[in-house]
Amino acid sequence: MKSDVELVSEVRSGNRKSFSELVNRHQRALLRLSLRFTKEQASAEDIVQDSFIKAYQKIHLFEGRASFKSWLYQIALNTARNKYREKLFGGGDKRYDSVNVDDVSLGVDPGAEVGMLKADVRKRIHVEVDRLPDRQRMALTLRIFEDMSFKEIAQIMGCPYDTAKANYRHGLLKLKERIEEMSGTEAGAYEDLALFEASTNTNLEVEV
Amino acid sequence: VSHKNYLVHGRTYCDEEAWLDYMEGELDPNLAIDMSLLLKNSPGDRKRLDRLWRARTLVKASEYVLVPEDARVYECLHDKIMSAVEEKEIDSTPETNVKVSRTLTFDF
Numbered sequence: 001m002k003s004d005v006e007l008v009s010e011v012r013s014g015n016r017k018s019f020s021e022l023v024n025r026h027q028r029a030l031l032r033l034s035l036r037f038t039k040e041q042a043s044a045e046d047i048v049q050d051s052f053i054k055a056y057q058k059i060h061l062f063e064g065r066a067s068f069k070s071w072l073y074q075i076a077l078n079t080a081r082n083k084y085r086e087k088l089f090g091g092g093d094k095r096y097d098s099v100n101v102d103d104v105s106l107g108v109d110p111g112a113e114v115g116m117l118k119a120d121v122r123k124r125i126h127v128e129v130d131r132l133p134d135r136q137r138m139a140l141t142l143r144i145f146e147d148m149s150f151k152e153i154a155q156i157m158g159c160p161y162d163t164a165k166a167n168y169r170h171g172l173l174k175l176k177e178r179i180e181e182m183s184g185t186e187a188g189a190y191e192d193l194a195l196f197e198a199s200t201n202t203n204l205e206v207e208v
Numbered sequence: 209v210s211h212k213n214y215l216v217h218g219r220t221y222c223d224e225e226a227w228l229d230y231m232e233g234e235l236d237p238n239l240a241i242d243m244s245l246l247l248k249n250s251p252g253d254r255k256r257l258d259r260l261w262r263a264r265t266l267v268k269a270s271e272y273v274l275v276p277e278d279a280r281v282y283e284c285l286h287d288k289i290m291s292a293v294e295e296k297e298i299d300s301t302p303e304t305n306v307k308v309s310r311t312l313t314f315d316f
Binding site: 011012016019020023024027028031032035036041045048049052053056057058059060121122125126129140143144145150165169172173175176179180 | 224225228232234259260262263264266267268269270271272273274275276282285286288289290292293294296297298299300
């Protein structure tokens with residue numbers, strides 16, 4: 001199977017079929033990323049389409065220092081951001097309409113698993129993620145949901161490594177505060193902690 | 209839980225910053241081992257790390273993006289993209305390069 005870099009090289013030589021292969025490889029991941037920002041499939045598909053067209057037209061700008069996927073993500077995030085702006089200036093911010101943020105309590109049913117978070121809790125946390133400043137939200141989304149390294153995040157966001165990490169850190173610390181406020185008292189916040197540790201079965205300690 | 213600072217390789221870390229780096233696997237391995245030993249003897253630090261991990265876990269668990277599974281969605285999207293691409297040419301003018309590099313930069 002040809003690598004992305006080889007396909008890009010063929011596209012540059014005028015082979016559109018190679019671009020078709022790049023679309024097949026990356027459209028699903030790009031659609032998932034776009035859905036995180038738009039929440040609507042039609043808008044997300046528009047972002048994917050616009051991003052691939054931009055990528056095709058500017059393919060000579062791809063230098064191969066980052067992966068093709070990272071480069072594509074960078075284009076998609078900028079496209080999504082520009083569409084968000086249009087939405088914000090055009091018809092107001094509709095993102096929070098479906099969630100009554102004052103009427104939701106944070107809590108997890110005994111025995112619930114992480115993958116089965118209560119819908120209201122899930123929505124409430126999503127509202128808080130959406131409220132983060134754009135760069136913090138992008139860094140957090142790429143790290144937590146896309147499992148990217150800070151090096152890749154820095155490439156996609158076009159910023160230094162430490163800046164990418166700082167954006168992620170500020171975002172997560174803000175969310176931690178908000179989650180603890182939602183949980184009520186600090187003591188209450190710990191009640192379900194054991195449940196999460198058990199359900200994720202994660203040992204954070206480094207082997208000594 | 210009171211906050212404190214760590215001096216790490218000549219740089220002062222606030223405790224949350226250090227524990228967040230620890231959680232993300234971003235610390236130097238030797239330092240990570242030292243932090244692990246600290247964890248065993250410091251309930252306050254353990255709690256601080258647990259709170260960070262809990263927040264991260266909840267955020268991750270809150271994901272509800274539903275990516276279409278139907279292959280026809282992707283076939284249709286692919287065809288739309290490629291028919292648009294058929295009408296485009298690769299732009300290689302140097303003036304455009306400058307313009308594009310600006311639009312591709314996050315500016316806030």
